[in-house]
Amino acid sequence: MKFWRQNKDEELDAEIRSHLDEAIRDRLARGEAPDEARANALREFGNVGLVKEVTREMWGKAPLERLGQDLRFGLRMLRKNPGFSFVAILTLALGIGALTAIFSIVHTVLLRPLPFAEQDQLVALWKRDLISTQPFVELSIAEVRDWGQQAQTLASVAVLPATVYGYGYVLTGRAEAVQLESAKVSGSFFSLLGAQAAHGRVFNESDDVVNGAKIAVISDRVWRERFNADANVIGQSVTLSENNFTVIGVMPAQFEFPKGADLWLPIKTVVPARWAENYDSSFLTAVGRLKPGVTLAQAEAELNTIVGRIAAAHPETNANGHRIVITPLASHLFGDARPALWLLLAATAMLLLIATANIANLSLARATARRREFAVRAALGAGRGQLMRQLLTESFLLALAGGSGGVALSYWLIKLLVRVAPADIPRIEEVSLNLTVLLFSLGVTLVTALLCGLVPALTASRVIINQGLNQSLNEGGNRMSGGAGARTRSALVIAEVAVTVVLLVGATLILRSFVNLSRLDLGFDPTNTLTMQLRLQGAKYANKPAARRAFFKELIERLEAKPGIEAASAVLIRPLEGAVGWDTPFTLEGQSETAAKQNRVPNFEAITPHYFRTIKLPRTAGREFNDFDTDQSQPVAIISATMAQTLFGAGVDPIGKRLKLDLANESLRTIVGVVGDTRYRALQDTRFDLYIPFTQWGPGFVNHFAVRTARDANAMLPLVRNEVAALDATQAITGVATMDELVATHLAQPRFSALLLNWLSGLALLLAAIGIYGVLAYSVAQRTGELGIRRALGAQGRDIWQLVIGQGMRLVLSGLGIGLVASLGLTQWLQTMLFGVSPTDALTFAGVALLLLLVAVLACWIPARRATQVDPLSALRHE
Amino acid sequence: MKLRYENSIELLQGTLDLLILQTLQWGPRHGYGLIQAIRVGSGEVLQVETGSLYPALHRLERKKWIKSEWTVSENNQKVKSYKLTATGKKQLAAERSNWERLTAAMAGILNPTEGA
Numbered sequence: 001m002k003f004w005r006q007n008k009d010e011e012l013d014a015e016i017r018s019h020l021d022e023a024i025r026d027r028l029a030r031g032e033a034p035d036e037a038r039a040n041a042l043r044e045f046g047n048v049g050l051v052k053e054v055t056r057e058m059w060g061k062a063p064l065e066r067l068g069q070d071l072r073f074g075l076r077m078l079r080k081n082p083g084f085s086f087v088a089i090l091t092l093a094l095g096i097g098a099l100t101a102i103f104s105i106v107h108t109v110l111l112r113p114l115p116f117a118e119q120d121q122l123v124a125l126w127k128r129d130l131i132s133t134q135p136f137v138e139l140s141i142a143e144v145r146d147w148g149q150q151a152q153t154l155a156s157v158a159v160l161p162a163t164v165y166g167y168g169y170v171l172t173g174r175a176e177a178v179q180l181e182s183a184k185v186s187g188s189f190f191s192l193l194g195a196q197a198a199h200g201r202v203f204n205e206s207d208d209v210v211n212g213a214k215i216a217v218i219s220d221r222v223w224r225e226r227f228n229a230d231a232n233v234i235g236q237s238v239t240l241s242e243n244n245f246t247v248i249g250v251m252p253a254q255f256e257f258p259k260g261a262d263l264w265l266p267i268k269t270v271v272p273a274r275w276a277e278n279y280d281s282s283f284l285t286a287v288g289r290l291k292p293g294v295t296l297a298q299a300e301a302e303l304n305t306i307v308g309r310i311a312a313a314h315p316e317t318n319a320n321g322h323r324i325v326i327t328p329l330a331s332h333l334f335g336d337a338r339p340a341l342w343l344l345l346a347a348t349a350m351l352l353l354i355a356t357a358n359i360a361n362l363s364l365a366r367a368t369a370r371r372r373e374f375a376v377r378a379a380l381g382a383g384r385g386q387l388m389r390q391l392l393t394e395s396f397l398l399a400l401a402g403g404s405g406g407v408a409l410s411y412w413l414i415k416l417l418v419r420v421a422p423a424d425i426p427r428i429e430e431v432s433l434n435l436t437v438l439l440f441s442l443g444v445t446l447v448t449a450l451l452c453g454l455v456p457a458l459t460a461s462r463v464i465i466n467q468g469l470n471q472s473l474n475e476g477g478n479r480m481s482g483g484a485g486a487r488t489r490s491a492l493v494i495a496e497v498a499v500t501v502v503l504l505v506g507a508t509l510i511l512r513s514f515v516n517l518s519r520l521d522l523g524f525d526p527t528n529t530l531t532m533q534l535r536l537q538g539a540k541y542a543n544k545p546a547a548r549r550a551f552f553k554e555l556i557e558r559l560e561a562k563p564g565i566e567a568a569s570a571v572l573i574r575p576l577e578g579a580v581g582w583d584t585p586f587t588l589e590g591q592s593e594t595a596a597k598q599n600r601v602p603n604f605e606a607i608t609p610h611y612f613r614t615i616k617l618p619r620t621a622g623r624e625f626n627d628f629d630t631d632q633s634q635p636v637a638i639i640s641a642t643m644a645q646t647l648f649g650a651g652v653d654p655i656g657k658r659l660k661l662d663l664a665n666e667s668l669r670t671i672v673g674v675v676g677d678t679r680y681r682a683l684q685d686t687r688f689d690l691y692i693p694f695t696q697w698g699p700g701f702v703n704h705f706a707v708r709t710a711r712d713a714n715a716m717l718p719l720v721r722n723e724v725a726a727l728d729a730t731q732a733i734t735g736v737a738t739m740d741e742l743v744a745t746h747l748a749q750p751r752f753s754a755l756l757l758n759w760l761s762g763l764a765l766l767l768a769a770i771g772i773y774g775v776l777a778y779s780v781a782q783r784t785g786e787l788g789i790r791r792a793l794g795a796q797g798r799d800i801w802q803l804v805i806g807q808g809m810r811l812v813l814s815g816l817g818i819g820l821v822a823s824l825g826l827t828q829w830l831q832t833m834l835f836g837v838s839p840t841d842a843l844t845f846a847g848v849a850l851l852l853l854l855v856a857v858l859a860c861w862i863p864a865r866r867a868t869q870v871d872p873l874s875a876l877r878h879e
Numbered sequence: 880m881k882l883r884y885e886n887s888i889e890l891l892q893g894t895l896d897l898l899i900l901q902t903l904q905w906g907p908r909h910g911y912g913l914i915q916a917i918r919v920g921s922g923e924v925l926q927v928e929t930g931s932l933y934p935a936l937h938r939l940e941r942k943k944w945i946k947s948e949w950t951v952s953e954n955n956q957k958v959k960s961y962k963l964t965a966t967g968k969k970q971l972a973a974e975r976s977n978w979e980r981l982t983a984a985m986a987g988i989l990n991p992t993e994g995a
Contacts, residue, residue, distance in 0.1 A: 022911040058937040
């Protein structure tokens with residue numbers, strides 16, 4: 001920079017010197033004496049120093065110097081207008097901070113949610129049945145093996161259990177015996193996922209053979225709780241359900257796949273040999289890894305061909321209607337969270353846009369106020385580019401300040417959001433400000449700066465240059481209130497209003513969905529119900545179903561005798577535990593196999609007699625289970641109302657009809673009762689429900705215990721603990737939650753989305769109102785003269801009102817119209833998140849429109865009042 | 880075509896610009912040469928000050944309407960001479976046309992015809 005100037009200085013010196021030399025030469029040629037010639041030439045030239053000065057001014061500045069000057073000037077300007085600067089920086093900080101916070105959640109949760117290598121290629125695989133419309137058909141080891149061998153699109157594939165509940169092993173021989181949930185998986189499971197053991201090793205395909213050595217990989221939690229985090233556990237032999245297994249590895253703490261698994265076992269070593277070959281032994285689901293470059297569509301097409309081939313080769317499986325279902329693993333596991341988070345990101349971005357529009361408007365107004373300054377600078381030679389650069393620098397400074405404030409704010413916002421977020425959003429604990437998020441924040445800041453600054457910069461500089469010095473210097477430079485300036489401001493406000501409308505519509509729809517969900521009839525009564533996990537541990541219960549049944553019978557009798565407890569029961573899986581459960585196909589007596597394939601698969605529960613009383617599920621026909629239903633008496637079942645109606649028809653009594661469950665060691669069961677429908681697993685769906693007595697359930701595992709209390713459920717917990725301890729002090733109660741709390745957990749995500757969205761749209765509405773107010777207030781101030789004239793000519797207060805409010809409402813109505821139309825299109829994207837309300841719900845749209853109009857009128861109020869208070873005389877004098 | 884009424888200072892600037900561009904049309908000149916040419920061409924009426932000329936030259940060069948080059952004069956001296964660019968030619972035509980419209984307008988006011 002210095003050199004640049006130095007060169008130019010030297011060049012200018014040379015130029016002037018050569019001018020003087022020429023002048024002197026001419027004079028000498030005319031006959032002047034040398035001294036005279038020099039003196040005259042100098043005199044004629046003028047003040048050399050001054051000429052150099054004015055010439056240098058034409059050079060402008062070196063770019064860096066210019067930037068420095070712009071920055072200094074910009075800072076001074078911002079300091080001179082603390083009010084504007086403060087509001088602008090605060091608004092930007094809020095907007096950028098919120099966007100950064102939400103993005104960091106999206107980044108951690110959605111963009112890299114799985115702790116596996118190259119998760120993009122991981123897929124979940126199962127089948128669906130077109131004939132019975134069953135959406136989830138389980139797989140057999142043999143079939144999945146064939147897929148692995150025949151599919152060109154899959155690099156590898158592995159089976160895993162469809163649910164870990166109910167396949168427990170009892171660990172004995174160390175401290176107390178305890179039930180562990182197991183995941184029986186293929187040998188390729190760990191290598192497919194790219195997962196390594198934290199200690200020891202994982203098993204591989206060579207370990208997964210029929211009659212292979214019994215080995216196990218344990219989870220980090222089990223290692224800490226049962227083995228005291230002892231590294232010597234590797235190679236030790238443990239007794240699981242009276243079989244000896246060798247522990248070969250411990251998984252890291254973050255590895256929780258499938259969720260709830262305490263152990264992983266090579267499947268072929270722990271199932272009967274024929275299950276490994278039998279295409280009909282289907283009780284599994286699968287994961288796969290696509291080969292690089294393969295698309296889902298390609299894999300799906302190929303696998304459907306293979307599935308068809310296998311169905312044809314094995315008619316006993318009745319698989320003709322089966323089709324493959326293949327989804328990316330991340331969305332399969334965490335599907336629910338995604339739409340909500342993307343929605344929140346979009347909403348926050350929209351809020352930032354509205355804030356930006358407001359600031360752009362403000363800046364434009366201020367640029368107008370500074371027109372004298374710009375006019376003078378233009379007169380002194382500043383080009384349009386220079387003026388624009390000046391204004392852009394100021395907006396960059398604002399944005400930078402806002403951005404840094406935003407990043408600081410986002411740190412706290414992230415902490416807050418993580419605390420109130422529903423717990424089932426995966427890896428929510430890991431959300432933090434990392435490099436990617438910071439870069440994103442920087443990008444957002446720059447874009448915001450551009451948007452905020454470009455509009456006023458373009459408009460103001462163009463108008464200034466066109467107008468010329470005279471007009472700009474005058475107070476009555478009304479050209480800025482009409483013409484380009486005002487048009488831009490109006491456009492910005494209309495845009496703001498439109499975006500606000502879209503946000504409001506979306507937020508209202510989500511809110512209504514949440515309200516609908518929270519008002520759902522579950523089928524049972526969740527109040528005053530205490531539930532818990534009670535897995536029996538100890539040698540006396542290990543592999544002794546009879547002992548377990550006896551324990552629960554005793555416990556229930558003792559509890560029900562206590563005042564304050566109305567009923568107690570044990571159940572395989574409690575309601576609303578999540579998307580887990582036993583789907584058990586069945587065949588009606590007399591139904592052919594093909595017809596049976598069409599039966600909708602019910603949710604299966606094993607229960608103790610007072611279960612329905614405990615959860616207050618109404619009985620509509622027949623009887624409950626009682627103490628006479630034992631493993632020696634007639635096998636019985638109770639089904640849900642819709643199941644009865646669908647299977648047997650509306651007027652037909654299902655009592656006495658029989659069916660057979662597709663489980664091991666099952667014979668025909670007689671239906672002895674019908675109960676109401678429930679939303680057993682999730683709020684959004686009802687299924688067929690089928691209940692059998694715990695005493696007639698072979699494996700004899702139950703996981704949960706429920707107690708109906710007369711009053712406050714939590715208050716009864718110590719009592720229950722005491723009774724359990726009195727019966728057997730070695731038992732552990734975990735996972736305590738009242739039914740109401742479980743419902744709340746299911747509502748947590750919709751509530752979270754609804755809450756945040758409504759906050760955002762409320763803020764947006766506020767900002768839009770401020771925007772409308774700003775534009776009108778400014779317009780009124782500019783039109784003081786005109787208003788005075790109108791008054792003088794006889795306009796009433798009412799006329800002025802109408803004028804101003806009319807101006808404002810015209811803007812609002814345009815924005816409203818655009819916003820409503822846009823919403824009609826955009827809300828289609830919300831379809832999956834809505835419940836009980838359609839994306840084009842008229843009531844919602846109408847309500848939002850009404851709200852907006854109301855707020856708009858309020859925003860127009862003050863400027864309108866000011867307008868009516870204009871004193872004609874002083875206004876005219878002003879003009 | 881919108882006539883741009885520049886303020887009083889710039890009007891003078893504009894006139895000088897026109898003079899320089901027009902003069903350079905007949906060939907490149909250095910600063911001293913330009914002053915002489917304009918003086919002579921205007922019949923000794925317009926004597927441009929160096930304090931106006933040199934800023935104007937540098938400004939016109941920034942706008943890329945003229946281009947400077949160090950050459951050797953007839954006297955074997957190094958001089959910085961300026962030459963009209965293609966853009967400069969276009970600008971010259973525009974300014975000439977402006978000027979003609981302006982003078983025609985002025986004439987209309989100063990010498991009103993009947994019925995005006």
